[in-house]
Amino acid sequence: MIEPLEIAALIEKYAPPDVGKVSALRLAIRRGVTEQVLRPQDELPSTRKAAHALAMSRNSVIEAYEGLQAEGVIETRRGARPRVCALPELQPKRTARQTAIFLSERGRALSADHRAGYETGKVEAFAPGLPDPSLFPRDDWAICLRRVARRNRGGLDMYESFQGLPLLREALALHLKRSRGVSVSPEQLFILPCTQSGMSLITDLLSDPGDTVVMEDPCYAGGKALFEAKGLRTRALAQNLRRAETTERTRLIYVTPSTQYPTGTRMQLARRLDVLAFAEAQNAIVIEDDYDGDFVWKGADVPPVFALDKAASVALLGTLSKSLMPAMRLGWLIVPPDLVAPVRRAHRAIGASVNTHVQAAMAEFISSGRFARHLRTTARIYQDRMLCLTDALHSRLGADIAVSKPDGGLQICLRLPDGTDDGRIKDHLWARGFQVLPLSRLCIDSPARGLVIGFARANPSAAARLATAIAEALPEL
Structure with missing residues (x-):
């Protein structure tokens, strides 16, 4: 029979000090069984004896034993002490090498350090690609967030409109028309946690490992890392696209034309038209990242390549976090009409949704004029x-x-x-x-x-x- 002092030792060894007594007793006995300190058919102390030795009420011990019985750890019978159940024989302990988890081919690609040498580490002076968090309009945002948090949106607070709150997609569509010259139906808009998730979604839908993606050179390291993690070959976008020839299967063309990253230059109109012609010739999709379209220092705003597209071959990505704060985790994706249905299903399948209250507050923030x-x-x-x-x-x-x-x-x-x-x-x-x-x-x-x-x-x-x-x-x- 297992003595109460042995149970007390198990509690001291296995139970965290900040858990209640009932949970501590259950955890200690469960760990004792899985660690093979307690063996099948070992008898545990009676509830009365355990309560006295462990300074617990008898009802608490009964509650713990009943929980263990429900888990199948012990069995109890009237008039008999509880016994440890006979469980399937546990595997003997093995070395770390024997028990290592072996990654799949996809897992090895995803977990490789594709961003080595790119990261800026902790937020310090002059790190590129980061806004100033002290400029975040906390009071205005708090007003919007508090206002929308009180509302009951019915099904929209559940799983309706996983694509994004209609109010936000409508407000964002109007904002993009006014600020970026993009006319788009809210049905083509998807709300995502970040531009990276939109890139991932389009890449998974439209390419296979071994396909080619062409990018500007120099390029956005985050995009290159994502494409390579998914098994794509990254190639530099040719200088003369009209004469560019490739024997590889080019499925994606990734560009940052409004403000090229990292050079900060704007893609000229002739080059934009060449990109569209190249995409059509390759039967490829252009992924246009408009991440810094809100901040233009020379001349007037230039509409994205998406606004020039007549062949429905451009997916436009953007973020609201860069203009506010990265921790907002709020980006968007616009796709051609033919891609709306498959993107909607894929978006739901991978669960890339955004907090409903954040979406509702952002819709209020845009509609009220605070964002502009x-x-x-x-x-x-x-x-x-x-x-x-x-x-x-x-x-x-x-x-x-x-x-x-x-x-x-x-x-x-x-x-x-x-x-x-x-x-x-x-x-x-x-x-x-x-x-x-x-x-x-x-x-x-x-x-x-x-x-x-x-x-x-x-x-x-x-x-x-x-x-x-x-x-x-x-x-x-």
């Missing part, structure tokens, strides 16, 4: 910070390094002389707290040399320190 006002305010601030950074770099490096202002976006691309080891310069700057990226790590073919520098949180003092650190690094490295 926020964009105007932050755009002015970001433009001033871009000028602050470029002026500091030009002042310190202008004689040696050409510093050009981007057409749009939240980062600049500082080109360095050929042969410069921008990876070592990156290491030099990271050691000083500047989380820049080396341009060569974002290239597909011949690596260009440079630094990708975010300016969303720039200030004169930090910009001057960065410029000095770069100047020090150039002759040294």
Whole structure:
């Protein structure tokens, strides 16, 4: 028979100190059985004896025993002590090598470190691709969130409109028409956690491992990592697309034409038309990422390639998080009419939905005019910070390094002389707290040399320190 002191020892060994006594007793006996400390047919103490020894009420012990009986761990009979059930023989303990989980081919591809050298680590000064979280309109957002949280939306609070709340899709469609020149039905809009999930959805639907995706060069590292994780071959978008020939099966063309990442340049109209012609010739889909379309520094806004598409061959991606805060986890995808039904089913199948209250608050935020006002305010601030950074770099490096202002976006691309080891310069700057990226790590073919520098949180003092650190690094490295 198992003595109460043995049960107490099991509780001390296996039960966390912050759980209740009933849960602790159940957990201790269950672990004792699975760890083979308690063997089949071992007798446990009676409820009265266990209660006295463990300083528990008898009712608590009865509750614990009844729970274990319901799990099939012990069996009880009137007038007899509880006994450990006879369970299937457990496998003997094996070495870590023997018990290692073997990943599938898909799992190995997905878990490979496709972003090595791309990550900016923790949020620090001048990390590219990040907004300034201090500019998030917390009071306005709180008003919208509090207002919508009180409403009962019936089926929309359950699983209706998994595609996205109709109010948000309607508000977003109107916003995109006014701000980006895109006319689209709300039925073509899908609300997603981020642009990456939209890229994943389109990639899974329209390509197979071994297919080719062509990208701008240099490119967005997150997109390249996603495509390679799914087994696609990444190739650079040819300079002369009219004459481009390929024997590979090109299914996807990924571009960032409004503000090319990472160079910050805008794709010219002739090039946009060439991309569409190339897509039609290859029977491919263009994935257009409009991630920084809200921030344009040169000239007027240019409509996305989607607005030029007459062959229904463009899927347009965007995010609301970049203009607000990445933790919002709120992006969108527009697909051609023929893709709406399969995307809707696939979207539901993978569960890529967004919190209903966040969607409803965003619809309120857009419809009330708060979002447009926020964009105007932050755009002015970001433009001033871009000028602050470029002026500091030009002042310190202008004689040696050409510093050009981007057409749009939240980062600049500082080109360095050929042969410069921008990876070592990156290491030099990271050691000083500047989380820049080396341009060569974002290239597909011949690596260009440079630094990708975010300016969303720039200030004169930090910009001057960065410029000095770069100047020090150039002759040294």
